[in-house]
Every structure is written in C-alpha cells, then in structure tokens.
Amino acid sequence: MSAQKDCEFLVKRARELVSEDPCAAKAWLITARTLYPADFNIQYEMYIIERNAERTASAGRLLYDMFINFPDQPIVWREISVITLLDVVTGLVPPNQEPTKTPEDQARVKTKARKGNDLRLLPCTSKAVLPFCLQLMLACFKLRAFTDSRDDLALGHVVVLLQHEWPQGEMLFLKAVDKICQQGSFQYENFFNYVTNIDMLEEFAYLRTPEGGRIQLELLPNQGMLIKHHTVTRGITKGVKEDFRLAMERQVSRCGENLFSVLHRFCINEKIIIIQSLP
Template sequence: VLIFDLSSVYTDVEVERKHTHKKRKLADGREKTMSSDDEDMLAKGRGRHIVVNKAEMPGWAETVEHFRTARESWDLLHSHQSLETEFVKICSAWKTEMWMWFRIFLTDMIIYQGQYRKALSSLALMSSLQLQQNQIQNSLSSSSSLETQRAIIQQASCHYALGEYRMACEKLLEVVSGLMPQNHEAVKSSEEQRKPRGKTRKGNDLRLIPCTSKSILPFCLQLMLACFKLRAFTDNRDDLALGHVIVLLQYDWPQGENLFLKAVDKICQQGSFQYENFFNYVTNIDMLEEFAYLRTTEGGRVQLELLPNQGMLIKHHTVTRGITKGVKEDFRLAMERQVSRCGENLLTVLHRFCINEKIILVQSLP
C-alpha cells in the first residue's frame, strides 16, 4: 500500500523543559530524529522519496523498481499524441478499466504525483470496481477484503494530505473496526530492529507498507495521532484532543516521548487537565508516573480530572476537606490499579480505544 509517510509525526515539536524527577534520560539528539525505520530513499531526480522498511518487505527493491519502470513507461506512452491514441485504443479493446491491478497502479501513480483530490476520485472508481467483482463472484474473499482496506487507507492518507482531518479519521476508524490487533510482543520485536536515524526529511515522502493487519493498524494509529496533534497543540485549549494524543502516543514508545513531554508542559501551563477516559486507555508506566507527579507540590499541584464524573463531584457538591480527601484517595487507588494493567497488550488497548470512542474521536476534529 502506497501511503503518506508519517515518520516525523513524533518529532515535529520542541520541548522547552524536561522534568528533573524523571529517572530515564532522553538520548542526545532524539529531538532531531525524524524516523526510526530502516529506510531507503529510492526515487531519483525530482521524484518523491518512497520509504520502506526492509524487515517488513524483503522484496522492497524489486517492487519499487517495478513501480518506477511502470511510471516511466506510462509517461512515455503519453509523451506523444500518436502513442497516446494507440494506447487508448488498446486499453479500450482489452477493457483495462476492469483490471483491478491496473486501477491500483493508476491510483498509486496519481498519489505519487501528489494529486490527492484526483486520487480520491480514482479510489472511488476502485471501490466501485471491487464491489462489482465481489457481486460477480458472489463472495467476499480475504484478498478482496484486503483490496477494500487498501482503498480506504489510501483515502484516509489523501484526506490527511488535503487537510481534511475528520474525513481521514472516519476512514481510519472504518479500517480499524475490521482489524484484529496482533500480539504486542510480536510487534515489539520487529520495532526493536529499527535503527534511529538523524536525517531531516521534507515531509512530503511516501511510504510503502504491506497490506497486512500488522502493518496497517500501526499506520492508522500514527495517522490519527497526526490529525489530533495539530489540534492539541494550538493556542486554544482542547483537553479532549490532548487526551487523545496522549493515548495514541503510547504506541511505539518512547518514540513519542518528546511530544508527550510537550503535552505535559501544556497541562502545567493550563494548571488543570480533564480527560475522563484516561484510566480506560493509558497503561504506559512512564506516563502514569508523570501524571502522579503533577499532583504533588513539586509537580505544581496541577488539578487533574481523570476519573469519570470527578468534575461533576467537584462542581455540584460543596468541596469540603473530606470530599477533597476522597477525590485524592480515589485517584491514588485508580493509579495503583492502572499500574497493574501495564502488562496488557497495548495494541488491544488502543484497538478498543478506536472502537469504543469512535463517535467522540470523529467529533473532536473540525
């Protein structure tokens, strides 16, 4: 699947300060690390870079070379009027409009050219063609299901590139609802093979990933993070978007640690933070440690409303010393319970987050 590259999603921020109580120290230069994938920049001249992960795609070189050859052949066939006329005749005679692989190539080429609006039209044609073929076959095979996911993922990628973040999120959640989260340990082992790189990228690269649940779900999580990140770190306060960002930053930790520390800085500046889904989906021990610290005197006594109905309790009751003490005790007990959940399969937690909070996720974006 050819999609928009999101390698810089974790690192497009500057962290003004780091909390002195943190036991872990960030590696020097992590702020400048733009990608952790084992990648190759494969396009030449004025072409766009296509980033691949060699561990995910053993045949990456051949695949990218075939795509380059196909693009150049297409350009050649359309370089002269006579060639183009003959080619159109051949396509008409062969009914290439019914070839799924041909439509996939055309869509990939349009995305490569950066014509995202045109790509959305091509993807709509692809979906229509897929539906026709499924009706003819009178079945929904695993391969056709993968082709459907391919189209929706590319639609999400195009909407994101066009700045249509709500539409992108809707498409991503549609894909996630049909995926089964992989075992977290298996994903973790592949992540450990990545090599940090310090090369700064221009932000218009493309990425080629296998059309499998193991690769698709992480991309969906990263693209959702990219959508909410832009909203969470504006001058306007948006605790809901900031909370979503914190939940999504758990994947691929500690790649997103700098961005998380910026979120903490924003919370400290606000003096308060409300996100009642916190204890449903945040299981990262480092994040839990940080939020526990924020409530202390040293951490600034930040007012945190992370428990369901906690805000209602404070607003609709006279806040006596006893009630305040009760809220603190509830927070302490909730934090202790949360620490015991740190061993849960993270992808399962994040998959549940996408499914259960689908409506609020979409409504959180403009």
C-alpha cells in the first residue's frame, strides 16, 4: 500500500469512529500524524474534529499550526475567512484597510442591500489575518497565565500579545503585573526581543525600584549565568542591575518600531515554543 493510500485509510478510519468513539478516532489521527507529519489532510481532519466538538483551544492550536506549515493550502484560508466573517470579530480588519473590490463586486453590493449588520470578508493576506491569530493565541495563553499555578512563559506571551490594539488590553496587563508582584519574581528571556510598548516598559522598570517592590526580574537572555559572573551586594546583583538599565534604555529607543513587524517576528521566530506552551 502506498503512503498516500495509507494516509487515506487512517483518515477514513478516524471519520468512521468520530461519532461512536471520539477518543479512538483521535488516537488514529495522532498515529497518522506521527507517521506522516507532512500530510496536510491528516492535520486538517484533526482540526475538523476538534472544531466540531467545540474544543476551541485545541482547534485554534491546530489551525495556527496549519497556517504556519501549510500557508499555500486554500482550505486553511477558507477556514480563517469563515471565522473572520462574523461581526463578533470586528476590529480584526486594520483601520482604513478595506478589501479591494472589482466593479462587479461593487455592483453586487449595491444590488444586494442587507438589513442589519453586513458581513465582511477579509483579504487573504498576513496583514489581515495576523490580528486574528494574535487574538486566538491570547485567548489560549490566558488560560494558563492566570491559573493558581505559576507559568511565567505563558504570562510573558500574554504581555507580548497585549501590545496589539493597546490600550484595549491595559486592564489585563495590570492583572499580569499584579500576579508578578504576588510571585515576587518573573522570568521571561524574550522580553527585550518583543516588548516595545512604552507603558509596559515603564511599568517593568518601576517593579525594580524600592517603591515597586524590588521585584526580581529575569528578562535578559542567560541572566542566570550572568549573575554568577557579577559581584553581589546585599542580595542585589550590581552588574546585572546595570545590564538591565542599559537594556531598558535601548528598548525605549525601539518604541517607534513597527509593532506589526515585531509581532510577526514573534509568531515566526518563536513558533516552536509557542506551540509547546499552548494549553
């Protein structure tokens, strides 16, 4: 049996089991994906099962994975377009960026006036789709970041993602700061790679001060190693403190950097760690 026929058989078997034994169906697809990780149909079938079962977090993770690994698949863009059609997600369309319409499209709109709210189809471009992906990831990471257990990685991802559409997420950011204060420390070594929001930078700089609680922040790459190479006085690392100050000053100079580009780099460069840390 060829590899293609093997894949088709595994997918077909999973479909047959979905209604009577969802766990068995999922097991068949996990096995199929392990054997054929580059097969799009297997991953799409996994997404459909999770979507139909209304398991939003896992469906979102699978859709994001397909978006990254199979960007040329029309079905992926169709799924994203269907989701972003709903007015519930208005605000995903960048300001003053309406889809280009042909004369035929404009005529059709004029002849088909609707009552109530109209639906909008987003163009299949990264500039239109990325905001949706950012909101989807934020929804997933919030589940882990604000539980009773500690998860600095998820909390750091939340801080990065909240820069989108700032200050809309300011209250959630302050909630994240409160959790950091309760913990007394926070470690996120990608902070200076992707956090350029001036309000956030000021808040984190304040946390290091006596008034801010002298919160122990490990935001520099390999900071644990740096501590071992600096002189420590009264429990405060002088060298690391100076490194932090200089890094913060450099970061302030990046506040004018294009946020879309920063967040796009975050999604691409941190793909593996993002997928691993999703709930």
